[in-house]
Amino acid sequence: MTSSSSPSQDTKRFAHSHPEGLRADALMEEDVAWSHEIDGERDGDQFDRSDRAALRRVAGLSTELEDVTEVEYRQLRLERVVLVGVWTTGTVQDAENSLAELAALAETAGALVLDGVIQRRDKPDAATYIGSGKAEELRDVVIETGADTVICDGELSPGQLIHLEDVVKVKVIDRTALILDIFAQHAKSREGKAQVALAQMQYMLPRLRGWGQSLSRQMGGGKGGGLATRGPGETKIETDRRRIREKMAKMRREIAEMKTGREIKRQERKRHKVPSVAIAGYTNAGKSSLLNRLTGAGVLVENALFATLDPTVRRAETPSGRLYTLADTVGFVRHLPHHLVEAFRSTMEEVGESDLILHVVDGSHPNPEEQLAAVREVIRDVGATDVPEIVVINKADAADPLTLQRLLRVEKRSIAVSARTGRNIDQLLALIDNELPRPSVEIEALVPYTHGKLVARAHDEGDVISEEHTPEGTLLKVRVHEELAAELTPYVPAPAL
Numbered sequence: 502m503t504s505s506s507s508p509s510q511d512t513k514r515f516a517h518s519h520p521e522g523l524r525a526d527a528l529m530e531e532d533v534a535w536s537h538e539i540d541g542e543r544d545g546d547q548f549d550r551s552d553r554a555a556l557r558r559v560a561g562l563s564t565e566l567e568d569v570t571e572v573e574y575r576q577l578r579l580e581r582v583v584l585v586g587v588w589t590t591g592t593v594q595d596a597e598n599s600l601a602e603l604a605a606l607a608e609t610a611g612a613l614v615l616d617g618v619i620q621r622r623d624k625p626d627a628a629t630y631i632g633s634g635k636a637e638e639l640r641d642v643v644i645e646t647g648a649d650t651v652i653c654d655g656e657l658s659p660g661q662l663i664h665l666e667d668v669v670k671v672k673v674i675d676r677t678a679l680i681l682d683i684f685a686q687h688a689k690s691r692e693g694k695a696q697v698a699l700a701q702m703q704y705m706l707p708r709l710r711g712w713g714q715s716l717s718r719q720m721g722g723g724k725g726g727g728l729a730t731r732g733p734g735e736t737k738i739e740t741d742r743r744r745i746r747e748k749m750a751k752m753r754r755e756i757a758e759m760k761t762g763r764e765i766k767r768q769e770r771k772r773h774k775v776p777s778v779a780i781a782g783y784t785n786a787g788k789s790s791l792l793n794r795l796t797g798a799g800v801l802v803e804n805a806l807f808a809t810l811d812p813t814v815r816r817a818e819t820p821s822g823r824l825y826t827l828a829d830t831v832g833f834v835r836h837l838p839h840h841l842v843e844a845f846r847s848t849m850e851e852v853g854e855s856d857l858i859l860h861v862v863d864g865s866h867p868n869p870e871e872q873l874a875a876v877r878e879v880i881r882d883v884g885a886t887d888v889p890e891i892v893v894i895n896k897a898d899a900a901d902p903l904t905l906q907r908l909l910r911v912e913k914r915s916i917a918v919s920a921r922t923g924r925n926i927d928q929l930l931a932l933i934d935n936e937l938p939r940p941s942v943e944i945e946a947l948v949p950y951t952h953g954k955l956v957a958r959a960h961d962e963g964d965v966i967s968e969e970h971t972p973e974g975t976l977l978k979v980r981v982h983e984e985l986a987a988e989l990t991p992y993v994p995a996p997a998l
């Protein structure tokens with residue numbers, strides 16, 4: 502069973518001195534002030550019975566699923582939130598970073614973070630995630646701050662969500678739902694939107710009951726719950742489930758078709774042997790900023806997590822004049838909801854098929870190593886392990902020089918840059934030039950002036966060693982890929998006698 506609401510030295514809490522609520526920016530700072538709350542201060546006794554009785558659900562926040570079509574468009578409509586995390590392993594700093602990241606995610610979704618608590622436990626409580634005693638305390642925090650939503654820093658079972666909602670009496674969502682919501686807000690392309698909608702439905706399916714009934718139901722204790730308590734709503738839920746499944750099947754077919762289109766484009770690029778570079782990295786590391794810096798492309802840059810959800814591919818040129826493609830990708834985050842890893846596999850596949858990965862990491866983050874590791878895990882997942890990688894330590898302008906030194910020492914192929922100030926960008930461009938695969942065939946050809954296009958392609962796609970304008974045409978000595986070599990072969994001058 503769970504602990505009673507005994508004094509909670511083990512519950513840590515964000516200082517809530519900011520009347521307007523904590524800003525994620527402030528939370529992300531390393532020196533976030535934490536306060537050990539004095540126990541008596543929020544044991545709930547300071548609230549009258551009448552105040553407690555007055556607690557009710559804020560209007561307009563019902564998550565009741567009225568129509569199955571809402572699934573695609575529903576937004577969590579987060580507003581005033583309290584965060585809660587369970588700290589099971591690692592240091593207190595790790596736990597705090599995790600909650601700070603959750604705060605940043607919540608802000609990205611448009612919520613105002615009022616407070617955050619961490620519960621020290623061996624493992625999350627099976628019934629209420631934090632334990633029933635702590636859930637009562639959490640309820641007091643909710644009342645005190647006037648929050649309308651609690652966000653848990655993990656993926657909760659449908660039962661945990663229901664039971665916790667029963668105690669705290671406001672909507673409870675988990676990290677997965679939060680990330681799904683952000684993804685839904687940000688996806689732009691038809692494919693991106695479809696993938697997110699599919700992931701949302703997948704997430705919703707086992708939770709329909711919870712979402713629909715949690716607050717209208719007052720079940721006793723942690724015993725019942727789940728399937729044991731089927732009620733009159735069952736038929737509607739079953740119908741809803743079936744309709745959702747049908748929609749999901751349809752959506753999967755549509756996504757498969759869209760994927761074919763993208764595949765064709767990728768094949769096209771491959772056929773032209775244009776080397777491809779993928780920019781990957783943790784969310785908010787500065788991937789889009791780097792793409793802008795490297796190509797001058799106008800890609801959306803925002804101080805928000807997951808600003809980029811659709812892959813953007815740009816053309817770029819190395820200092821030596823070779824063309825390559827540079828692809829921006831969706832940011833990674835720890836505990837990326839499982840459904841989303843699946844849904845976004847297509848984006849990741851692009852990373853796996855690239856010739857070079859620019860792995861961007863935020864050098865000014867409190868724990869860049871952890872971000873590197875999290876991203877590498879996903880890279881491994883999609884089988885992109887044999888693609889060469891350059892670690893681009895970004896935000897060097899804002900980073901601690903010692904951290905930079907440490908990262909540069911540990912990471913073999915790495916460079917510290919600033920997408921903002923342009924520091925070391927030239928060196929990075931040169932590094933990319935070095936790492937890109939070299940065309941393999943050396944050939945000399947005399948290209949007639951009527952075939953100027955071939956000369957241009959030799960410059961774009963190959964390494965021009967020498968070029969001479971003769972009366973008969975352009976005499977080229979180049980290193981090119983096989984396909985272009987074949988096209989140049991007719992113009993190879995006959996060997997001199």
Ligand SMILES: Nc1nc2c(ncn2[C@@H]2O[C@H](COP(=O)(O)OP(=O)(O)OP(=O)(O)O)[C@@H](O)[C@H]2O)c(=O)[nH]1
Nearest residue numbers: 784785786787788789790804807808809832920921
């Ligand atoms: N100080 C500093 N800030 C930077 C630098 N590069 C990017 N930023 C900031 O970091 C934030 C995130 O930048 P983005 O380029 O959107 O990051 P991203 O990795 O594409 O993020 P997502 O697409 O959301 O995953 C923005 O506020 C940028 O202005 C840098 O070199 N120095």
Ligand SMILES: [Mg+2]
Nearest residue numbers: 788789808809
């Ligand atoms: Mg981006």
